[in-house]
Amino acid sequence: MAVRTSRTIRLGQLGLLAGFVVVLQYLATSGLVGNITLAAPTAMVSTMVDLLASGAIVNDVVRTTSAVLAAFLLAVVVGVPIGWLLWRYGTLQRVLDPYLIAYYAMPVFAFYPLLIALFGLNELPIVLIAFAMSVVAIVINTANGFGQVREVFADVGRSLNLTRWQSFRHVFLPAATPYIFTGLKLGFIYALIGVIASEFILANAGLGFQVSYDYRNFATDRMYAVMLLVVIFAVVANVVLRRIEDRLYRRSVSR
Amino acid sequence: MATSTSSPVHRLVDDPVTLGRLLVPVAIVVGWELLTLLLGADLLPGPVQTLGAIQAGVKSGWVVPNLVNTLLTIAMGFAIAAVAGFVVGVALGSSETGYQFFEPFVLNTYAIPKIVLFPIFLFIFKLGMDQKVAFGAFHGFFPMVIITMTAVRELPDIYLDVGRSLGLSRLQTARHIVLPYIIVHLVVALRFAFSLTFLGVILAELFAAKSGIGLYLRNAMSVFNTQRIMAIVTILMVVAFLGNLAFYAVQLYLEDRWNLSAEKVV
Numbered sequence: 001m002a003v004r005t006s007r008t009i010r011l012g013q014l015g016l017l018a019g020f021v022v023v024l025q026y027l028a029t030s031g032l033v034g035n036i037t038l039a040a041p042t043a044m045v046s047t048m049v050d051l052l053a054s055g056a057i058v059n060d061v062v063r064t065t066s067a068v069l070a071a072f073l074l075a076v077v078v079g080v081p082i083g084w085l086l087w088r089y090g091t092l093q094r095v096l097d098p099y100l101i102a103y104y105a106m107p108v109f110a111f112y113p114l115l116i117a118l119f120g121l122n123e124l125p126i127v128l129i130a131f132a133m134s135v136v137a138i139v140i141n142t143a144n145g146f147g148q149v150r151e152v153f154a155d156v157g158r159s160l161n162l163t164r165w166q167s168f169r170h171v172f173l174p175a176a177t178p179y180i181f182t183g184l185k186l187g188f189i190y191a192l193i194g195v196i197a198s199e200f201i202l203a204n205a206g207l208g209f210q211v212s213y214d215y216r217n218f219a220t221d222r223m224y225a226v227m228l229l230v231v232i233f234a235v236v237a238n239v240v241l242r243r244i245e246d247r248l249y250r251r252s253v254s255r
Numbered sequence: 256m257a258t259s260t261s262s263p264v265h266r267l268v269d270d271p272v273t274l275g276r277l278l279v280p281v282a283i284v285v286g287w288e289l290l291t292l293l294l295g296a297d298l299l300p301g302p303v304q305t306l307g308a309i310q311a312g313v314k315s316g317w318v319v320p321n322l323v324n325t326l327l328t329i330a331m332g333f334a335i336a337a338v339a340g341f342v343v344g345v346a347l348g349s350s351e352t353g354y355q356f357f358e359p360f361v362l363n364t365y366a367i368p369k370i371v372l373f374p375i376f377l378f379i380f381k382l383g384m385d386q387k388v389a390f391g392a393f394h395g396f397f398p399m400v401i402i403t404m405t406a407v408r409e410l411p412d413i414y415l416d417v418g419r420s421l422g423l424s425r426l427q428t429a430r431h432i433v434l435p436y437i438i439v440h441l442v443v444a445l446r447f448a449f450s451l452t453f454l455g456v457i458l459a460e461l462f463a464a465k466s467g468i469g470l471y472l473r474n475a476m477s478v479f480n481t482q483r484i485m486a487i488v489t490i491l492m493v494v495a496f497l498g499n500l501a502f503y504a505v506q507l508y509l510e511d512r513w514n515l516s517a518e519k520v521v
Contacts, residue, residue: 009355016360037378095275098503105450105499107457110488113476117484118298189366196368201461202476208371212462215374223374230371238366239359 039224047225057210057226064195064207067123071130072191076184079135083142083183093143100140108132112198121204130194134187141183145176178248185241192234207233300482308486317471322490325456325467328384332391332452337445339392340399344444347400348407361404365397370458377463387459387467394455398447406440407433439509446502453495 021041027033028040039047051057086093108129115125149172157167199208207230214223284302291301300308312318347353347361373390380386410433418428460469468487475483 006355009352012356013359091271091275094272095279098276098500099279101503102496102499105446105453106495107454107491109454109461110457110472110491113472114299114481114484114488116476117479117481118294192366193368193370197370197458200368200370200373201458201473208368211371211374215377227371227374231367234367235363238363242362 036218036220039221043221044224044228047221048229051222051225052229057207057229060205060207060210060226061229063123063205064199067126067130067195067206068188068191070123071127071134071195072188074127074131075134075138075187075191078131079138079183079187080142080180082135083139083144083180084146086139086143087146100136104136104140109194109197112201116202121202126195126198126203126206129198130191133194134191137186137190138180138183141186142176142180145179145183146172148179149175175252178245178252181245181248185238185245188241189234189238192237196230298481300485304482305485305489308482309490312483312486318468318486318490321466321468321471322494325460325469326494328387328467329391329449329453329456331388332456333395333449335388335392336395336399336448336452340396340444340448341403341441343396344400344403345407348404354404354408358404361397361400365401369394369455370462373459373462376459382463382465384466387456387464390459391452391456395448395452398451399444402440402444402447403437406437406444410436435513439506439513442502442506442509446499446506449498449502450495453498457491 024038024041028035028038028043052061086096111132112125112129115128119125153171153175154167157171162170195206196208199206200212203209207226210226211223211230214220214226288301291299296304309318347357376386376390376393380389414432414436415428418432423431456467457469460467461473464470468490472484472487475487
């Protein structure tokens with residue numbers, strides 16, 4: 001029964017998506033919407049394939065993905081230890097809590113122009129902005145994750161006379177992993193948003209830059225093609241990360 | 256009741272958390288000043304020069320009208336995001352099929368760097384206030400939906416059963432059972448909606464706008480006027496911080512008063 005319902009829903013979702021594509025196709029090809037404004041989905045896909053196959057935007061794909069990965073890895077290396085420290089020293093966490101929450105809401109993006117003035121128009125300001133947007137989610141969720149570890153688990157560790165390192169390695173870290181992963185998932189998404197947004201506003205390469213460049217040059221097909229590529233990239237990343245996250249939580253519940 | 260030993264200053268020293276919280280802004284300003292000394296005031300204007308630049312900007316008349324314009328845009332976008340997001344969030348949260356059907360669309364759209372869709376907003380709304388409001392609202396809408404939807408869904412069935420056994424009407428159920436349960440989550444949702452609307456409006460102004468503080472940030476950027484950049488960044492940070500703090504204060508008050516909690520972070 002449940003399987004059937006979920007299958008019906010899947011079909012319905014696909015139907016909605018297909019309907020959306022058909023409407024776009026109709027709007028673009030019937031001339032209801034001008035071809036400067038909207039590209040037909042078929043044109044978006046064929047242009048996207050051309051751009052990738054001809055290598056025209058391979059450089060931008062590499063630039064964007066490397067910036068996202070650099071920012072994300074930096075955020076993990078910095079964010080997880082800080083999150084752990086905050087949990088370990090509860091007073092510090094209580095002191096910083098309102099600021100961490102506020103920082104989350106800061107338009108850190110506003111610093112981008114300053115970073116360009118400081119470091120020039122290259123990848124460094126982009127990576128720094130994406131890092132700044134990504135790191136807080138990791139810090140907050142790591143601290144929260146260690147905080148969620150049940151007292152019983154810690155007791156078992158104590159009764160087994162584990163050393164501090166052993167209990168961290170075999171008790172706290174595994175128990176906190178799903179929560180930490182939630183932070184990593186958000187951190188990755190924010191890093192992606194940070195990189196694309198920076199490139200879109202001011203850059204000389206990257207997928208975000210391509211969209212804004214094509215917009216300014218009325219290259220509508222190209223613009224929508226790159227837009228589609230970014231959307232696909234973000235959705236695939238999100239779906240994969242959510243799958244892993246679900247699995248981690250389910251495993252931790254069943255244990 | 257207050258004795259001399261519990262003067263505000265004494266209490267502060269006894270309470271390291273409050274003391275620490277008050278010291279954080281001081282530490283930020285000191286760190287900023289040190290960074291200025293390291294990099295030179297031309298590259299990174301210090302706190303004093305920045306305050307001077309803000310003062311000069313206010314005097315010459317570009318700060319206040321543009322800030323008001325931006326804040327008004329944010330307020331409109333936020334209002335739309337909050338109302339629409341609340342309605343959709345409640346609708347999806349209270350229907351299992353609706354939730355199953357739309358959840359992937361909502362969550363995946365949230366993950367898309369919405370800035371790449373910005374040209375579409377320019378096509379539809381043209382250059383002007385509408386485009387900024389719409390883009391801001393588009394940013395704020397999704398966290399509002401997600402948090403509201405999750406909160407409504409997590410309402411334990413037993414609460415609704417109690418309502419049913421008491422013979423409450425739909426409206427009474429909403430007023431006396433659903434609302435009190437989700438109110439803290441709503442405040443969190445509003446905070447996120449505010450923050451993302453803020454970001455959306457600033458991004459819109461940085462890319463293409465005819466007015467607003469973000470446009471001035473862009474202009475300052477194109478001539479590398481670091482004093483003006485820092486002035487605007489500081490203003491934006493302070494406004495975002497205060498707006499955020501207001502929602503956070505309401506959240507803490509509700510958590511304290513009604514012993515509720517909301518830890519979920521989008």
